[in-house]
Amino acid sequence: MxxxxxxxxxxxxxxxxxxxxxxxxxxxxxxxxxxxxxxxxxxxxxxxxxxxxxxxxxxxxxxxxxxxxxxxxxxxxxxxxxxxxxRPMLRGTIRIASFPMVLARFLAPLLQRFAQLYPGIEVTTLDVTDTEVLTLLDAELIDLGVVLNPKPERKATVLGRDLWMAVLPTDHALAQRPADASVSLEALLEQPFVLATGGCTANARSLGAAAGLTLRDIRVEVREWNSAFSLVREGVGVTLVPEMALPAQRKGLRVMPLTVPLHREFALVGSPTRAPSAAASALLAMLAD
Missing domain, CATH: 1.10.10.10 (Winged helix-like DNA-binding domain superfamily/Winged helix DNA-binding domain)
Structure with a gap:
């Protein structure tokens, strides 16, 4: 349909x-x-x-x-x-906090469309970590925040989801498998590892812990995805990143899906203690449409 x-x-x-x-x-x-x-x-x-x-x-x-x-x-x-x-123009302000990737690549075009529909509403965005989003929401300092894998008790408007993907040097033993091959999370986490966080609490370490696995050999921990890709190209280790973070230029890299797919979901949520404003409700209604 x-x-x-x-x-x-x-x-x-x-x-x-x-x-x-x-x-x-x-x-x-x-x-x-x-x-x-x-x-x-x-x-x-x-x-x-x-x-x-x-x-x-x-x-x-x-x-x-x-x-x-x-x-x-x-x-x-x-x-x-x-x-x-x-009808009278709806006016107001909306404060939204999001971690950088979703803000730049996903939320920005939606807000451009919202501005065309509601020119009387001023939207302010804050570029923060996923932990800071929850802190700001709980303190009622923002109207809406982008949350990774929101808990069931929070009313959430899902924006999208992406898969976690393994990234290895092209000369790595696991990278020599056929083009349609996958790699298990357990096998990946046993390798010398470049831990990339993207400034988020959801990363290879937390995914491994949820599966009862441990990162045994973290060679370096970085915040920026691009730094991780450079280190992987140099053979420092392998890494695990969201599909959205994969680089356009993949020379020297082998990207592989996990054998048991893992995904992350990102959604807009409001304050847990108060109802959204009329302006915020208008944005949520547009997204639901």
């Missing part, structure tokens, strides 16, 4: 010539966008784009579908503008 996000993605791919760039524009991960595009083509029973290594171009039929999609989205925007002009 197709929804508005699918049609926005379709137009964004046509505008940017790249599924990766289009995914960032509409607020999706690259893998989710690729799956959505494949699902659209399967539902319609037609190929809308031809995919080349450096660009994605519409087919002749795709051009016609994209033209109609633009008309539909334009009509929807006209309806929204008509309604907005007929």
């Amino acid at each position: 197709m929804n508005l996000m699918h049609w926005r993605l379709l137009v964004a791919v046509a505008d940017h010539g790249s599924i990766t760039a289009a995914a960032e524009r509409v607020g999706m991960t690259q893998s989710a966008a690729s799956q959505a595009m494949a699902g659209m083509e399967a539902t319609l029973g037609a190929q809308l784009f031809t995919r080349a290594p450096r660009n994605t171009l519409p087919t002749a039929l795709g051009l016609s579908v994209i033209e109609q999609a633009r008309v539909m989205l334009g009509a929807l925007q006209t309806i929204r503008s008509t309604v907005d002009e007929a």
Whole structure:
């Protein structure tokens, strides 16, 4: 089944010539966008784009579908503008805290769309760690925060999820397996390890502990994902990172899925003690749409 996000993605791919760039524009991960595009083509029973290594171009039929999609989205925007002009503008402020990766790659395009829908609402974002997000929420210093793997008791609006991926030097013994091979978490954690945290409490150490495993040989611990990739290339050790953090340039690296997939979920949550403001409720309603 197709929804508005699918049609926005379709137009964004046509505008940017790249599924990766289009995914960032509409607020999706690259893998989710690729799956959505494949699902659209399967539902319609037609190929809308031809995919080349450096660009994605519409087919002749795709051009016609994209033209109609633009008309539909334009009509929807006209309806929204008509309604907005007929009612008082919602005003207010929203303070949102998030850890850097989700803020930059996922939340930013959503907030751009929100600003178009609600120009009277001012949104302030704070770039903090996942632990600081919870502290700020509990102290009621922010309206909303992006939380990793939110607890069931917190009312959460899920933004997305990604998989944890093993990253090894290309000459590592485990990296010599076939292209479709996976690696177990236990085998990975037994290797000399570069512990990358991204400033978050959810990392290889916590994932291992949850599985009853221990990192036996941590050679170095770093905050930045790019630092970890450089160290892996140099043969210092292997690492485990979220799919969203993987570099575009992977020379010298072998990326492998875990045999038993592990994912992390990120979601917007509000204060545990008070209801969201009208402005925050408007943002949550847009995301639910």
